[in-house]
Amino acid sequence: MDLFEQVSNDIKEAMKARDKVRLMTLRNIKKVFLEAKTAPGANDTLDDAAALKILQKLAKQGRETAATYTANGRADLAEEELAQAAVIESYLPKQLSTTEIEEIVKGIIAETGASSMKDMGRVMGIATKQLAGKADGGAVSQIVKRLLA
Template identity: 60%
Template sequence: MLFDQISTDIMAAMKGKDKVRTQALRNIKKYFIEAKTAPGSNGELTDEAAMKILAKLAKQGRDTAQLYTEQNRPDLAEGELAEVAVIETYLPKPLTEEELAAALREIIAEVGATSPKEMGKVMGVASARLAGRADGRAISTKVKELLS
């Protein structure tokens, strides 16, 4: 399980005195524990749920780094991007534009969508199936393109 892997990797990072990796992994574990203990949770964290958390953290880190860059704080942006790099080692390889289009064509055929009005049906399936491998905005843009 991903939760156990993160715990093991924290110990390895601490022993290796890798401060950035240790900090990033501790942050990940904090979010994992919050998800496990959230009201309505059964105390378990599936790898699928963990992947969604990792994808969200990576996106937040990239967005924060971009803000730091815009505010002329490259030192802070560099720190954020270093943590994002650690997070991304646990995420599946992102889909290329062609792979995304192919996966979405398959989903569109599967749900039988034929017009932009049926975008919601496609997005529901696509968001779940492609979580962590493609950004929601990229999925939405491509679905609109394919349905029109």
Template identity: 55%
Template sequence: MAFLEQINNDIKAAMKAREKEKLEALRGIKKVMLEAQTAKGAGGELSDGDAMKIISKLAKQGTDSANIYKEQGRQDLYEQEMQQVAIFESYLPAKMSDEDLTAAVKAVIEQVGASSMKDMGKVMGIASKTLAGQADGKDIADKVKALLA
């Protein structure tokens, strides 16, 4: 619950400071977290890891939307979306550098004892859990493919 409490406190602070864009982004985060918390089978609890996944997903969706707006020449909507993405990303841990990602994936490969592409599923399962929020799933998959090939 610590993460949801932090979001609630930041919503109050944004309301007091009259930061419209930040308030809108934080309310979006809270809405999705509450939906996940009350979903069937969720048990009413939301771990910090799940909260990170939710925020990461929102940031990725926002980036995708912003790119579509930019392609369509809607600079105003692009900028608005990128402001929200920046707010989402401020709650996420810093992304791993390429060297750090390579080292982490190599460590997982050694841990699992993977030697070929047949073992990619095992490696991806552990790497995705270990590196959640620190690296994009596509980047992890690309790195695993490159190292196992």
């Protein structure tokens, strides 16, 4: 079962459970998935890799929006955004810890023979592919910069 089907099935479960936050979030996810499936050139398909990228983007947007609400003194809205982000994150693979990311990046640096910041683009290209869906790109970038500096 792919992510699109799983979300569709989970919408039914959320309706039965009368879980309003989960239902609203899942409907939003399905809407975005449908938009991606019907986009020009998508050929009415959505593979799990593309779906994961969409979910990561939605989760990141939710966390950023919650931070904005918190900064503006709207804890009630921030709490709602974080609840929705938690639902989205339940569909994402487990995120790697900083030490796990660091070990992988050290391996990539050794593999490529990178020694300075000039090699950052090459290291980031490989790291981004290997860590897709498992780590935030910003965190990977910071670790690569620190290790190459």
